Amino acid sequence: MKNRIVFLYASWVVALIAMLGSLYFSEIKKFIPCELCWYQRILMYPLVLILGVATFQGDVRVKKYVLPMSIIGACISIMHYLEQKVPGFSGIKPCVSGVPCSGQYINWFGFITIPFLALIAFILIIIFMCFVKGEKSEQ
Template sequence: MKNRIVFLYASWVVALIAMLGSLYFSEIRKFIPCELCWYQRILMYPLVLILGIATFQGDTRVKKYVLPMAIIGAFISIMHYLEQKVPGFSGIKPCVSGVPCSGQYINWFGFITIPFLALIAFILIIIFMCLLKGEKSE
């Protein structure tokens, strides 16, 4: 029971920090999100609500809803990161209008960009959800 709550709570905190971070970048720092950023947001923002409710209800059954969203979000983040960092992927051009997806508003330590941060959040959520696997729902 205790592990279940810890993993749910950790997942919720990660999703909440990711959401607040993306809002900070767009609303305070005035970074305009590209199309792939929006897709990542579309998959991350509901996780805050879903995981928050599941955490306070102690409901591990939520993993069957959270995992697909987190896995898809991770794949989009990987594609976005490759678009930014690998020259061969820059020709794909998933963003056809507005802000280019290859733009890097931040580049901490030469490799940490906004899609990288989103990828880390999605991966952490996936890991925490997988750690719930052995737990039984009550």
């Protein structure tokens, strides 16, 4: 039981850091989020609340809600990252208003962008949830 709580807690911390990081970029650094960034936020922000409540109540059944949201978020992050880094993908879904989705506010080490950071967060949450899933639930 204790290991399940550790993985829930780790997932919650990852989601919390991702949320605070995105708020830092938009509210402090004044980076305007593009359309795909908003979709990733829509999937990440609720995970902070869902995983936080689940962690402090010890509810491992939350994985059935967290996994689909994380997988969809990871797919959007991959699409967004490809749109930024692969020239052929930039014309597939052009942003209709505001900041272009192919724009890169940060580009650390030549490959780390904001969608890449979101992808890492979603992947970590998926991995932690799989470890929770692998253990038998006590009834």
